[in-house]
Amino acid sequence: MPNILVIHGPNLNMLGKRNQNFYGSRSLEDINNIIERKANEIDFNVDIYQFSSEGDIITKLNEAFNEYDGVIINAGAYTHYSIAIRDAIEILKIPVIEVHLSNIYNRDEFRKKSVISPVCKGQISGFGYVSYLLALEAIKYLLQED
């Protein structure tokens, strides 16, 4: 069974309390339950973490080496400036999918730039919690191709 690592970055633990126009009304716990249900359906194992600090995200990405078959990451605001997270993703030899709940291209100018995109397999942005489900599907298809 493929092992998938899901990482939620800073402030995503506050979902439900954050601006619902961008992020929806569901809590992170709700979204994690939906992710787990989808993973079960497609016979994936998912390990889900939320980290507020950059260092914790990097440590987990480093640990993912040889441990996982794919990574789904919503790096939150770090997306826009963390070269350290970018470098940690670049080390991995498995598909890493960048996800965002909101469409980062129709918001503030500073959100339009993702420094992690160039080292990710692809990006899914703007579909609310469904972005994570689409990322699981994407990894499923990518692993079938191998």
Ligand SMILES: O=C1C[C@@](O)(C(=O)O)C[C@@H](O)[C@@H]1O
């Ligand atoms: O924290 C977040 C969440 C986000 O990654 C999203 O999921 O839409 C978009 C980021 O710009 C923001 O800082």
